[in-house]
Amino acid sequence: MKEKSIDPAVQHLVEKNAQQGLDTVWSRSDSQKPRCGYGEQGLCCQLCYMGPCRINPRGKSPQKGVCGASAEVIVARNFARMIAGGAAAHSDHGREVAKILLLAAKAPDSGYAIKDVNKLQKVATALGIEVKDRKKEDIAAEVAERALENFGQQEGEVQFTRLAPPTRQALWQELNIVPRGIDREIVEMMHRTAMGVDQDHRNIMLQGARTALADGWGGSMIATELQDILFGTPSPLRGQVNLGVLSKDKVNIVVHGHEPVLSEMLVLASQDKELLKMAKSQGAKGINLAGICCTANEILLRHGLPIAGNVLQQELAISTGAVEAMIVDVQCIMPSLPEISKCYHTKLITTSSKAKIENAKNYEFSEKNSLQTAKDIVREAIMNFSRREKVDIPPEKMDLVAGFSHEAIIYMLGGAFRGSYVPLNDNVINGRIKGVAGVVGCCNPKVTHDQCHVNLVEELIANNILVVQTGCSAIACAKAGFLVPESAEKHAGQGLAEVCQAVGIPPVLHSGSCVDNSRILIALSEMVKIGGLGNDISELPVAGAAPEWMSEKAIAIGQYFVASGVFTIFGVGLPVSGSEKFCQHIFKEFEDIFGGMWAAEPDPGKMASRIIDHIDKKREKLGIHKAKKRVLYDMAMRRELDT
Ligand code: NFS
Numbered sequence: 001m002k003e004k005s006i007d008p009a010v011q012h013l014v015e016k017n018a019q020q021g022l023d024t025v026w027s028r029s030d031s032q033k034p035r036c037g038y039g040e041q042g043l044c045c046q047l048c049y050m051g052p053c054r055i056n057p058r059g060k061s062p063q064k065g066v067c068g069a070s071a072e073v074i075v076a077r078n079f080a081r082m083i084a085g086g087a088a089a090h091s092d093h094g095r096e097v098a099k100i101l102l103l104a105a106k107a108p109d110s111g112y113a114i115k116d117v118n119k120l121q122k123v124a125t126a127l128g129i130e131v132k133d134r135k136k137e138d139i140a141a142e143v144a145e146r147a148l149e150n151f152g153q154q155e156g157e158v159q160f161t162r163l164a165p166p167t168r169q170a171l172w173q174e175l176n177i178v179p180r181g182i183d184r185e186i187v188e189m190m191h192r193t194a195m196g197v198d199q200d201h202r203n204i205m206l207q208g209a210r211t212a213l214a215d216g217w218g219g220s221m222i223a224t225e226l227q228d229i230l231f232g233t234p235s236p237l238r239g240q241v242n243l244g245v246l247s248k249d250k251v252n253i254v255v256h257g258h259e260p261v262l263s264e265m266l267v268l269a270s271q272d273k274e275l276l277k278m279a280k281s282q283g284a285k286g287i288n289l290a291g292i293c294c295t296a297n298e299i300l301l302r303h304g305l306p307i308a309g310n311v312l313q314q315e316l317a318i319s320t321g322a323v324e325a326m327i328v329d330v331q332c333i334m335p336s337l338p339e340i341s342k343c344y345h346t347k348l349i350t351t352s353s354k355a356k357i358e359n360a361k362n363y364e365f366s367e368k369n370s371l372q373t374a375k376d377i378v379r380e381a382i383m384n385f386s387r388r389e390k391v392d393i394p395p396e397k398m399d400l401v402a403g404f405s406h407e408a409i410i411y412m413l414g415g416a417f418r419g420s421y422v423p424l425n426d427n428v429i430n431g432r433i434k435g436v437a438g439v440v441g442c443c444n445p446k447v448t449h450d451q452c453h454v455n456l457v458e459e460l461i462a463n464n465i466l467v468v469q470t471g472c473s474a475i476a477c478a479k480a481g482f483l484v485p486e487s488a489e490k491h492a493g494q495g496l497a498e499v500c501q502a503v504g505i506p507p508v509l510h511s512g513s514c515v516d517n518s519r520i521l522i523a524l525s526e527m528v529k530i531g532g533l534g535n536d537i538s539e540l541p542v543a544g545a546a547p548e549w550m551s552e553k554a555i556a557i558g559q560y561f562v563a564s565g566v567f568t569i570f571g572v573g574l575p576v577s578g579s580e581k582f583c584q585h586i587f588k589e590f591e592d593i594f595g596g597m598w599a600a601e602p603d604p605g606k607m608a609s610r611i612i613d614h615i616d617k618k619r620e621k622l623g624i625h626k627a628k629k630r631v632l633y634d635m636a637m638r639r640e641l642d643t
Helices: 007-021 023-030 073-105 119-128 137-150 158-164 166-175 182-192 201-231 262-270 273-281 291-304 309-320 337-342 367-387 406-418 422-429 453-460 470-477 487-491 494-503 515-529 552-563 580-595 606-623 635-642
Strands: 237-241 251-254 287-292 306-307 325-329 347-350 398-402 435-439 466-469 509-510 543-546 569-572 596-599
Touching: 007 023, 007 309, 023 073, 023 309, 073 137, 073 182, 073 201, 073 367, 073 453, 073 470, 073 552, 073 580, 119 137, 119 158, 119 201, 137 158, 137 182, 137 201, 158 166, 158 201, 158 515, 166 201, 182 201, 201 262, 201 552, 201 580, 237 309, 237 470, 251 262, 251 291, 251 367, 262 287, 262 291, 262 367, 273 287, 273 367, 287 291, 287 309, 291 398, 291 470, 291 509, 306 309, 306 347, 306 470, 309 325, 309 337, 309 406, 309 635, 325 337, 325 367, 337 347, 337 406, 367 435, 398 470, 398 509, 406 422, 406 470, 406 515, 422 494, 422 515, 435 453, 435 606, 453 466, 453 606, 466 470, 466 494, 466 606, 470 509, 487 494, 487 580, 494 580, 515 552, 543 552, 543 606, 552 569, 552 580, 569 606, 580 596
Parallel strands: 251 287, 251 325, 287 306, 325 347, 435 466, 435 543, 466 509, 543 569, 569 596
Antiparallel strands: 237 398
16 A cells, blocks of 8 residues: 555545455546556647547657647647646636625625735736725725626736746736736637647647646736635644544535635534534534645635545545534535445535535535525534444544745745845855745656655755745645654754744645645745845745646646746646657746746656756856845845945
């Protein structure tokens, strides 16, 4: 079982399921072997029904699809469609949040409210909306309406792109890839990759970049910023992670999916006095709400609620026999869940009209009945408690500190009155911190679960690289114990450990869910603004990685990091290896175009080396590569460094 996962809780339950003849993602993954080599390399085209075509550019034939499409065109279209799919998922999430903000502004009795007025004012100002002497509801309504316009507009610019450094914005303009409207770019991407339209892989990828920017600086950023307004901007708090957070004697409700619009209401419902009384009357000691995947990250960051696991642990949570209800909304929900639930007492409940599952119970969650629906769901879970049979909760659980939003990092570094990224930049300049890496993304049963995340992050922090995390990767490293301040002394290099100990932060900062990768974009822009590290994101000693990616959303994220100027490396493999020309384009030519480029490397040790080499290269270009004595920089000195 050790080749399946490095997590003993996972090993135990995968083994148990195998013995009982129950399928999990791992057994199904094994049953796909050997995998289709054409598909793995991106060389299978299903865009029209003259095919499906699979081509073999390195062999004799067929070297082209029936329509004449070459390897680079087939690979580019498939890759670009993954970007469009990922951007659509993040952005549709952002749209839902904007609609809820509008509801909170217009119907205060809806159960949703404006929690963070500071953030509201900040976001409104960024969108050019007047805040002075206005009621928060009026500002919020205008913010929501403006956000919604960003989806449907046909011309102009997705507004948050203006938060990028001016040099970056100028480059996007020059390349003509400033996203005009979020929906528009996704539709155009689908059009251009349809049979017989865009047939130049470079041109396809320019639109790929524009679509990805519409996600990172559009849909995802709208989701993050507006969620902060509605539910509060995260700040550091303690929590716990892994299947051991499930309770032996409380009603366990696991919420899984992505939109906090649902989970926030479940948080309220699970604290309801009547329902707590009802749980006791059923013999339970209380109600334990835990999360899986990004919903887990959302409720952890805002409420400190426990995380049961990352994406590959969803079936395993059910096979503990201790989950009364698993409530899902959208994205990353395995279609296998009804089958495994059937073997236990777990009720599987869907809540979105966009995502129904045969044999799961649907409680449609509309903005208007949200709290009532949440209470009904919790009631159903409570009534299921007495149907528990054999319970097998692995003991593994780990402490963590999470909640490092961009605003929280500012506060941690400088306090309420003089908070800024100056101390971070100074420590990068003086070499205590070598650079910053965003390590994000999914888990994939094609590689040992959690291993690449943990090995990569361990090596990066040992080399004084501060790591910022989101998504399932953050959950993996939290389980390994990296997300507590004490891990600085244990795992970080001397310089990074000193900074972490002085500020009181872990060397690995958990910034939230996958839409919260937009927080990293803002943080990078802030580092540029503070000065001393160049004039653009592409000059910063930073990198991005998704060591165990699997989702289209990860490809969209990778592409918006690259188009924002960041060297971005993916593990597992990339479905582009079928075309050398395309690889050359995104691995090499992209650096000249965007200042950031893609890379693929499945081995976490080699991945760490490539990140370190890239960061060293950037440090050298900035002239900060030689070890220096600690100097305190003032504004004038910083400006001088810029020149
Ligand atoms: Ni991100 Fe979050 Fe996890 Fe991957 Fe899925 S949960 S949106 S896609 S699997 S990190």
